[in-house]
Amino acid sequence: MPLVLALGSNLGDRESTLRDAVRAINAVDGVSVDAASSLVQTPALKLAGVDHSAPAYLNAVVLARSALEPHALLEHLQRIEADHGRVREERWGDRTLDIDIVTFAHVLVDDELLSIPHPRAAERAFVLVPWLQLDPGAMLPGIGRAADLLAGIENDATEFEAEPLW
Ligand SMILES: Nc1ncnc2c1ncn2[C@@H]1O[C@H](COP(=O)(O)OP(=O)(O)OP(=O)(O)O)[C@@H](O)[C@H]1O
Numbered sequence: 696m697p698l699v700l701a702l703g704s705n706l707g708d709r710e711s712t713l714r715d716a717v718r719a720i721n722a723v724d725g726v727s728v729d730a731a732s733s734l735v736q737t738p739a740l741k742l743a744g745v746d747h748s749a750p751a752y753l754n755a756v757v758l759a760r761s762a763l764e765p766h767a768l769l770e771h772l773q774r775i776e777a778d779h780g781r782v783r784e785e786r787w788g789d790r791t792l793d794i795d796i797v798t799f800a801h802v803l804v805d806d807e808l809l810s811i812p813h814p815r816a817a818e819r820a821f822v823l824v825p826w827l828q829l830d831p832g833a834m835l836p837g838i839g840r841a842a843d844l845l846a847g848i849e850n851d852a853t854e855f856e857a858e859p860l861w
């Protein structure tokens with residue numbers, strides 16, 4: 696099944712963490728990475744709104760395929776986050792690595808562990824901008840076209856010069 700992942704980091708060596716994370720995702724049995732966006736830099740979004748005093752994020756989107764079901768995939772992604780020093784503290788707090796499942800084919804999931812499509816992707820330029828780079832026709836199933844959604848929000852993402860992630 697084709698799927699879309701959103702990666703973010705705002706602590707430590709952000710670029711090398713994201714680079715390692717893409718390799719680790721591809722190394723999961725039953726998962727293969729097809730493409731990765733360029734890196735975008737965005738100010739940290741906190742529960743109270745954008746926080747310019749917090750370290751900025753580097754974000755990227757990865758297109759992959761998975762033979763695993765979504766919950767099994769989530770467990771692997773959380774292990775990869777933990778391997779990169781991710782400590783779970785406050786919601787929307789600073790982190791070395793965050794990996795979210797944005798879409799998983801046209802599958803809809805909504806339980807206590809997992810919501811797909813990711814319920815906040817539609818409001819996040821740091822997801823929509825790199826995703827549209829890889830797929831101009833990107834759709835959030837049941838929500839809408841990524842291009843239309845991006846047109847309705849503030850786009851605070853800027854390109855970050857780096858070697859391709861994949
Ligand atoms: N689509 C999804 N991708 C990844 N995690 C998800 C998803 N839907 C629900 N979750 C759940 O969200 C929980 C909290 O994740 P996390 O701590 O990364 O949240 P957050 O990154 O602070 O906020 P946000 O979910 O808005 O990005 C995870 O333990 C996971 O069970």
Ligand SMILES: Nc1nc2c(c(=O)[nH]1)N=C(CO)CN2
Pocket residue numbers: 702703704737738739740741752754787788793821
């Ligand atoms: N700019 C930016 N802000 C965030 C991000 C992120 O990836 N980028 N992730 C968060 C937790 O999901 C909270 N805030």
